[in-house]
Amino acid sequence: MAEAEPLKVALLGAGVVGSQVARILIAESATLAARIGRPLELVGIGVRRLDVERPGVDPALFTxxxxxxxARGDxxxxxxxxxxxxxxxxxxLSAMEHGASVVTANKALLGSDMAALSHCANANGVDLYYEAAVAGAIPIVRPLRESLVGxxxxxxxxxxxxxTNYILDKMTTAGLSFDVALNQAQELGFAEADPTAxxxxxxxxAKAxxxxxxxxHTEVRREEVFCEGISRVTETDIAAADQMGFVVKLLAIARLTDEPDARVIVKVHPTMVPKTHPLASVSGAYNAIFVESRDAGQLMFMGQGAGGAPTASAVMGDVVTVARNRLRGASNDMQTGYTTRGVAPIGDATARHYIRFDxxxxxxxxxxxxxIFGDHNVSLQTVQQSHLEGARxxxxxxxxxxxxxxxxxxxxLxxxxxxxxxxxxxxxxxxVMRVEGH
Amino acid sequence: MAEAEPLKVALLGAGVVGSQVARILIAESATLAARIGRPLELVGIGVRRLDVERPGVDPALFTxxxxxxxARGDxxxxxxxxxxxxxxxxxxLSAMEHGASVVTANKALLGSDMAALSHCANANGVDLYYEAAVAGAIPIVRPLRESLVGxxxxxxxxxxxxxTNYILDKMTTAGLSFDVALNQAQELGFAEADPTAxxxxxxxxAKAxxxxxxxxHTEVRREEVFCEGISRVTETDIAAADQMGFVVKLLAIARLTDEPDARVIVKVHPTMVPKTHPLASVSGAYNAIFVESRDAGQLMFMGQGAGGAPTASAVMGDVVTVARNRLRGASNDMQTGYTTRGVAPIGDATARHYIRFDxxxxxxxxxxxxxIFGDHNVSLQTVQQSHLEGARxxxxxxxxxxxxxxxxxxxxLxxxxxxxxxxxxxxxxxxVMRVEGH
Known part of the structure; x- marks a missing residue:
């Protein structure tokens, strides 16, 4: 039997994730060929600079x-x-117009311009896969797109x-202030020098x-996401949450408003979560996605949300799937027939709220x-009054x-x-802090 | 535009899961049609008896x-x-030979005869999907088969x-004996009258x-799985585990022996798991699958493992995917090129072990x-000696x-x-009890 023609692959980027993807493509080529049914041939790696040491990869591949x-066309x-x-x-866009399927880990791009990319993929009959763009190694795109599609x-x-999960964790377990916890995270390499993003x-x-x-099953753009970070979370917030049986987590939340004309609520903010909730025990640099659905009920997916090898794992899962689709001559247009729901203004979002004032x-x-609460239709679950002393x-x-x-x-509110x-x-x-979960 | 020809669907079984599948097929037909790109038509429901009240479903459908x-052929x-x-x-087998793709929730069948079913699906160019057969609503088949395939x-x-998770939970949190916990589970409907299975x-x-x-990426039969249940787990086991920082869980475990010629270890047994391990906090009737991989590291998937609606959710995810494959004229042969690894004898399985004796x-x-331990190459991590009093x-x-x-x-050992x-x-x-997790 003649050796089957390999599938030609180009890699853009050779940084933390790219170097891991290149390693797997090269070191695991036999296994990948067995799983796909055809070898993959890495034909080029696009980089910004050539004068960087990149051991284990043929220097002729870099451009x-x-x-x-x-735009090679093949x-x-x-x-x-x-x-x-x-x-x-x-x-x-150029790759897809030239007939190539695409696997990307680019959350910023997908968060800002999913529509144009999806449209381009459909128009050219190619695949656009992006498991690595949300929650790193955690398989979440397939579960949401396919497993829960019924x-x-x-x-x-x-x-x-x-x-942020690391910083909030440190504030909770070690009683640190936000600034001290951030400094520690920076020293350990868990936070960037400019930690704003x-x-x-x-x-x-962007991930939300x-x-x-x-x-x-709709399009949501980054600009439509209500966003509040953790820089104003205080030790007092954390302690008060703890005392009431909650932990503080930065959550990305998406849900629907009530029918009819259900619209999407999508927001990011520090959130009080009951200690008994599965998300409460997700600590350190781990990511987790909690899903509530009509029939399946509650589901949770947990794993490493970043890092070279974990992200490369998600990329390579997409690579094998897309390669198989390619061999079958079928792109997997999973966006077919989707509805277009609007994003609701943040004012329509509802939640329980914790409010503290003197x-x-x-x-x-x-x-x-x-x-005052009653005048605005806000009903109270609990009110706790304490006498303040001294400096407080x-x-x-x-x-x-x-x-x-x-x-x-x-x-x-x-x-x-x-x-x-x-x-x-x-x-x-x-x-004020919003409260989620039961 | 003329109405597209619907895809014809037959349902076998109208029990706890089947009635939920029928409900979704009927009540959500418009949504399903939008997601698939073509309506589904439920043409028949195979049942054992016709003299059962089944509200909401056209009686003419039952046979x-x-x-x-x-064997209708269409x-x-x-x-x-x-x-x-x-x-x-x-x-x-008959359905596939007659050209239909198959979605099944049947763990017993797949655990005993995956090979014949897979072969039949491939030979007839149809799909065989079974997300619901393992861990109910938890998406695990796609993550293992596709997301982690690279x-x-x-x-x-x-x-x-x-x-068993409910029973062990009760033994742990309420200090009940196995028999009392089992009785409670039976009274609450969490355990069958004959709880042997x-x-x-x-x-x-079967799920392992x-x-x-x-x-x-190999074939494993139920008979090859080492299996030990929880009926001999005692209150003393639970208390000793607790005192050492562990909980007892019934785990289904699959791992590879070391290269070269890596073989599959596959076993089910009561297991001591550290309290800090993600599996330790999975309580009640919840299921969870913990995965360790080369690049992704540690992942965990949690959700409802049984019940009509959760299982139907997994079934319907497969139904939509298979229907889409059907429309694209492409069955998704995910078993291509897989290796055949043997199953290792249980004696080759390694684990830490906890041993208690007087x-x-x-x-x-x-x-x-x-x-005695040294003579058999078993090295000791900790030894704790206590003086026994009175009745003990x-x-x-x-x-x-x-x-x-x-x-x-x-x-x-x-x-x-x-x-x-x-x-x-x-x-x-x-x-003796086996210990897993760090």
Whole structure:
């Protein structure tokens, strides 16, 4: 039997993830060939600079002309692990227009422009796979796209950023302040020198957009994701949550509003989660995605959300699947027939809320506060009043209220906070945190 | 545009799962049609008896002649939720020979005869999907078969039987004996009147065979799975595990022996798992699958392992995928090019072991015991000696030893136990439990 013609593969990027992908393509070529039914041939690696030591890879493979590489016209598959919007976007569009299927780990690009990429894949009859773009090694795209496609997903809540999970973990277990925990994370290499994208939730928001699109069969753009980071989370927040049986996690949340005309709520914010909830025990740099659906009920997926080898694992799973599709002559258009739901304004999002503020300790004040909540249709689940002492005490405001509301909309809650601020018997600082999970 | 010809679907079984599948096929037909790109038409439901009330389903659909139903010749898809080997096996083979793709939730059948079914699917160019057969609603088949197909799975460990997990949970949290916990589970409907298949591990063993086959790209039969149930787990075992920082779980375990000629270890047994391990906190009727792979590292998948709606969710995910494959004219032969690895004898399996036995409390005894372990190449991690009092004490054997070994083979460990039994300074009862996870 003649040796079958190999499938031609180009790799864009040779950094932390790219070097692992190259390693697997080279070292595991026999296994991959057996699983695909045809060998893969790595024909080129697009890089920014050639003067970098890259052991184990034939130097002749590297090129700085990625645009020419993806436009060769004989490629079966292009793997993109550069990250960022450009030049990744142009390169992938060109690759697909030249007939290649695409595997990408680029969350920023998919979060900002899934529509154009999907459309280009469909128009050219090629595959666009991106398991590695959300939650690293955790298989979540196939479960949402395929395993649960006969079900109705109600909500997706994910710990999708390891840096913030590490920082919140340290604040919780070691009682550190945000600044000290961030410094430790930076020293250990868990946080970048400029940590903005992580701690302000931008990275999580890009992933939230992708998750919401997968879960609800619609297109969601990064700009439509409500986003609040963890830089304003205080030790007091963490301690108060702990005392009430909660931990604080930065969650990416996507859910539907009630029918009819269900729209997508999609948001990233620090969240109080009951200690008994499966997400509460996901610690350190691990990621986890929690899914609630009509028939399957509650599901959780946990694993490493970043790192070269874990991300490469997800990339390679896509590579094998796309290569098999290629051999069968069938691209797997999983977006067919999807509905277009709008994204609801954040004001329509509902959640339980925890609110902490100080009040004057005199008769009638508690009733006046309760009236403010009631005026805006926010009903109270628990109210806890404690007497403040010493340094924690602000002149005229001797009592602290810890309030847990029932489910209330962001709009109603904001109106409550405004009215509390205007009330003479309420101190200046009003802290609010959203609560999820049962 | 003319209405597209619907895909014809037959359902075998209308019990707990079947009635949920029928409900979804009927109530969600518009959504399913949108996701598939073509409507599904339920053309018949094979049942044993017609004289059963089945509200919401057109009575004309039911037939007791399932053999004729699957042999119609115009079916696109047959869904089998009868369970058991026959007549399910013959019906599915006939369905595939008549050109229909198959979705099944039948773990017993797949655990005993995956080879014949896979071969029949390939020979007839149809799909065989079975997400619901392992761990109910938890998406595990696609993650193992596709997401991790570019990686190397090292081990799979699963809590795949809700009944035994519930019983062990009750023994742990409420201090119940096995018999009392089993009775409670039966009263609550979590255990069958004849609980043998669950408590003796047979159900878990069938799932272990399927998981091992998926993880290691080979065929494993139920008869090749080493199987030990939980009926001999005592309150003392649970308490001793707790005291050492472990919980007891019934695990289905599949891993490879070392290269070269790596073979599959596949087994089901009560296992001590560290309390810090992700599997330790999976409680009640939940299932979970823990995966270790070369590149992805540690992953865990958690969800409901049984029940009508959760199982139907997994079935319907397969139905949509198979229907899409059908429309593309491409069956998804995911078994291509797989290797055939043998199953290793259980004696080759290695694990840490916990051993508890009573000894005479006199000088030299501990050294003599240690010598027995050393003679069989079993090295000790910790030895804890305690003095027995009152009723717990057997004449002549006043001290209890709690021993934790390093990794040792079952063969070596069995030799140790035999020699301990022969030693005059060791009491009659020697309790052993395997330990997994770090």
């Amino acid at each position: 700085t002309d990625s645009a020419a590489l993806v 490629l079966d598959l292009v793997i993109e692990v550069i990250g960022g919007i450009e030049p990744a976007r142009s390169l992938l 079900d109705e997903i109600r909500a997706v809540m994910g710990i999708v950023n390891g840096t 992580d701690v302000e939730g931008h990275d999580a928001a 957009a992708i998750l919401a699109g997968l879960a609800f 009040v004057a300790d005199r008769p009638g004040v508690l009733a006046a506060c309760a009236t 005490r602000q002149a005229g405001f001797e009592a602290r209220l810890n309030v847990m509301t029932h489910e209330a909309s962001e709009t109603d 904001a109106a409550v906070v405004t009215d509390l601020h205007l009330a003479s018997f309420v101190g200046d600082t009003i802290d | 007791t002649d399932s053999a004729a139903l699957v 079916l696109d898809l047959v869904i089998e939720v009868i369970g058991g080997i026959e007549p399910a096996r013959s019906l599915l 990686d190397e799975i090292r081990a799979v460990m699963g809590i795949v039987n809700g009944t 669950d408590v003796e591990g047979h159900d878990a063993a 065979a399927i998981l091992a086959g998926l993880a290691f 000894v005479a409390d006199r000088p030299g005894v501990l050294a003599a015991c240690a010598t 004490r057997q004449a002549g054997f006043e001290a209890r030893l709690n021993v934790m070994t390093h990794e040792a083979s079952e063969t070596d 069995a030799a140790v136990v035999t020699d301990l039994h022969l030693a005059s300074f060791v009491g009659d009862t020697i309790d």
